[in-house]
Amino acid sequence: MANILVIGCASNDALHVVGKTYRTIGGAGLYTALAAARVGAATTLLAPRPDPLPEAFSSVADAIRWIGPRVPPDELPRLEIEHHGGGRATLLDAAWGAEAQLTPDCLEDDLSRYAVVHIAALSSARRQLDFLSACRQRGARCISAGTYAKIAYGETETVRVLFGEADLFFMNENEAKGLFGSGEVTGLCFVTLGDRGALVFANGQQTH
Numbered sequence: 001m002a003n004i005l006v007i008g009c010a011s012n013d014a015l016h017v018v019g020k021t022y023r024t025i026g027g028a029g030l031y032t033a034l035a036a037a038r039v040g041a042a043t044t045l046l047a048p049r050p051d052p053l054p055e056a057f058s059s060v061a062d063a064i065r066w067i068g069p070r071v072p073p074d075e076l077p078r079l080e081i082e083h084h085g086g087g088r089a090t091l092l093d094a095a096w097g098a099e100a101q102l103t104p105d106c107l108e109d110d111l112s113r114y115a116v117v118h119i120a121a122l123s124s125a126r127r128q129l130d131f132l133s134a135c136r137q138r139g140a141r142c143i144s145a146g147t148y149a150k151i152a153y154g155e156t157e158t159v160r161v162l163f164g165e166a167d168l169f170f171m172n173e174n175e176a177k178g179l180f181g182s183g184e185v186t187g188l189c190f191v192t193l194g195d196r197g198a199l200v201f202a203n204g205q206q207t208h
Contacts, residue, residue, distance in 0.1 A: 001040060001041065001042050002036075002040075002041045002042065002115045002116070003041070003042045003044075003113060003114050003115050004033075004036050004041045004042070004043050004044070004114060004115060004116050004117075004118065005043075005044045005045075005046060005111065005114045005116075005117045005118070006029050006032050006033040006036065006043065006044070006045050006046070006047075006117075006118045006120060007029065007046045007047075007102075007107075007117065007118065007119045007120060007131055007135075008027060008028050008029015008030065008032065008033075008045070008046075008047055008118075008119070008120030008121070008122065009027045009028070009029045009030070009047050009048065009076075009077050009096075009098075009099050009102065009120070009122070010025060010026070010027040010029060010030035010045075010047050010048070010049075010050075010057065010060070010076060010077075011025070011026045011027035011030070011076055011077040011078060011079050012024075012025060012026070012056075012076050012077075012078050012079075013025065013026035013027075013078070013079045013080070013081060014078075014079070014080045014081070015081050015082075015083060016080075016081070016082040016083065016092075017083045018083075018085075024056075025056050025057055025060075026079060026081075027047070027077065027079075027120075028120040028121040028146060028148070029045060029046075029047050029120040029121075030045065030047065030060065032118055032120050032146070033045040033064045034060065034063060034064065036118075037063045037064050038063075042065075043063075043064045043065065044064065044065040044066075044067060044114075045064050045065070045066045045067070045068070046067055046068050046102070046106060046107065047066065047068045047102065048068050048069050048070075048071045048075070048076065048077075048097075048098035048099065048101055048102055049066050049067070049068050049069070049070055049071070050070075050071060050072065050073035050075075050076055051070040051071065051072070051073075052073070053073075054073050067106075068102060068106055069098070069101040069102065069106060071097075071098040071101065075097045075098040076097055076098060077094065077095060077096050077097045077098065077099050078094070078095045078097065079091065079093070079094050079095075080092040080093040080094070086194060086195075087172070087192075087193070087194020087195060088174070088194075090149075091148065091149070091150055094123070096123045099122065099123055102122075103130075104130055104131055104133075104134030107131075107134055107135065107138055108138070109138060110138060110139055111135055111138040111139050111140040111141075112138075112139035112140070112141060114140065114141070115141065115142065116141075116142045116143070116144055116168075117135050117140040117142070117143050117144070118143075118144045118145070118146070119131050119132060119135070119143065119144070119145040119146070119166075120145075120146055121146050121147055121148045121151075124151060124155065124158075125147070125151045125155040125158035125159045125161075125162050126155070126158055128145055128162055129158065129161060129162050129165070132145065132162065132165055132166065142167045142168070143165075143166050143167050143168075144166055144167060144168035144169065144170065145162055145163075145166040145168075145169055145170070146169070146170040146171065147159050147162070147169075147170075147171050147175050147179075148175065149172075149174055149175055149178065152171065152174075152175040152178035152179050153178040156178060156179060159179060160179060163179065163187065163189070164187070167188065168188050168189070168190070169187065169188070169189045169190070170189075170190045170192070171189070171190075171191055171192070172191065172192045172193070172194075173191055173192070173193055173199075176191045185201045185206075186201070186204075187201070188201065188202050189201040189202075
């Protein structure tokens with residue numbers, strides 16, 4: 001069983017879908033950790049953890065090991081996202097709250113026991129780079145990272161550095177356009193295409 005560490009956040013989200021608004025738990029870090037656990041990985045999430053744990057997050061604690069700074073529930077990040085259909089979405093607003101307490105100092109001293117350390121989307125690419133550097137220093141064997149449109153377009157050069165430093169990278173096709181335009185994607189990279197699947201770039205080849 002793979003042992004995976006995910007660095008990121010859990011959040012309280014407002015989702016606008018076809019004229020209706022839904023309140024739910026979210027966060028790229030939380031969703032990635034739950035997905036990894038769902039396919040059988042022994043997953044640890046490093047993220048600010050609400051204390052006491054709200055009912056909405058109760059099943060999360062049964063599925064993954066959740067470590068990180070304890071924070072009041074109302075200090076969790078809050079995201080507002082509009083879904084347009086066809087796999088397209090826009091981040092309308094973000095209050096990052098307790099993410100500021102998530103720093104490289106929160107990492108375990110030895111990360112070599114993890115098969116993969118994944119750095120999920122955070123408030124800035126610079127913040128992700130700081131974590132990547134700290135993970136290397138602590139012996140991480142394989143580091144992956146992800147991004148999102150706001151920083152792919154707004155911090156393009158920094159995200160490109162993150163892309164180059166990571167062993168694996170994940171993005172959607174809109175983010176890939178912001179980073180590379182129509183240029184060639186190099187390295188080991190996964191580009192999601194919504195209901196059309198995904199593209200995998202590896203060893204100079206592209207696989208759908």
